Amino acid sequence: MSYKPKFLGHVNLFVRNAERSQQWYEDILGLHTYDFKPGRAAFMSADIEQSHEVALIEVGEEAPGIQNRQVGLNHMAWMMESLDDLKEMYHRLKEKNVPIGHISDHGISIGIYFNDPDGNGIEVSYELPRSQWNREENIFMGEGRMSGQFPGPWDEEMAAQQAAAR
Numbered sequence: 001m002s003y004k005p006k007f008l009g010h011v012n013l014f015v016r017n018a019e020r021s022q023q024w025y026e027d028i029l030g031l032h033t034y035d036f037k038p039g040r041a042a043f044m045s046a047d048i049e050q051s052h053e054v055a056l057i058e059v060g061e062e063a064p065g066i067q068n069r070q071v072g073l074n075h076m077a078w079m080m081e082s083l084d085d086l087k088e089m090y091h092r093l094k095e096k097n098v099p100i101g102h103i104s105d106h107g108i109s110i111g112i113y114f115n116d117p118d119g120n121g122i123e124v125s126y127e128l129p130r131s132q133w134n135r136e137e138n139i140f141m142g143e144g145r146m147s148g149q150f151p152g153p154w155d156e157e158m159a160a161q162q163a164a165a166r
Contacts, residue, residue, distance in 0.1 A: 010052050011076050015118045018042050018058035024117055025056070028096055029078060029124075046078060066119035075113060075121025086110065086126040087152045093124075102161055103154045107145035108133050112154070126150070 015021040022042035025031045031044040034052055043052035054076070066072075080086040090112055093100060101113040101121075109127035116122060133139060134146050 010055060012055045012057055013120050014059045014063065015056045016059060016061050016063055018056050021056045021117060028098060075123050077111065077123040077125050080124060080126045083126045083150060083152065086124060089124045090153055103158050105147045105150060105158070106140055107147055108139055110150040
C-alpha cells in the first residue's frame with residue numbers, strides 16, 4: 001500500500017453548456033464521449049480504456065467566465081503520441097480557426113496552448129522519451145536547458161512570439 005497516487009484520473013471542468021462543450025471537445029480534440037446527460041454533464045476520454053479523463057459539468061449560460069491569473073486551474077495538457085501527431089493537431093487547430101494563445105518549447109517538450117469555448121486552458125503537447133532528456137532536474141526553467149528540438153509548422157509563429165516578447 002502506498003500514499004502515492006497511481007496517476008491523475010480525470011479533471012472536472014465547469015462549462016456553461018455541456019452539450020456545446022462536448023461537441024467542441026469531440027470536434028477539436030477527437031475525444032470519445034462515454035456518458036452525456038443533457039443540461040448536466042459529459043464524460044469524455046482520449047484513451048478509450050479510461051472511463052473519462054475530463055468531465056464537463058454544466059453551470060449555465062449566466063456563469064461568470066475565467067478570470068486571468070486567478071487561483072485555480074491554469075490549463076490541462078493532452079499528450080500527443082509523436083511530434084508528427086502534434087504537427088497534425090496544429091494544422092487542425094488552424095483549420096478549425098481555434099485561436100492559439102502561444103506555443104512553448106520547454107526543452108524536453110513542446111506545447112500549443114489555447115482555450116475551450118468557456119476559456120478553460122488547454123495544452124496539446126509532445127514530450128521526448130525520458131531516455132532523451134538531457135538531465136533529470138531543473139528540466140523546465142534551469143540554465144542550459146535544451147531548446148530547438150521540435151521544428152515544425154509553428155516555427156514562424158514561435159519566432160514572432162519571441163520577437164514580440166523582447
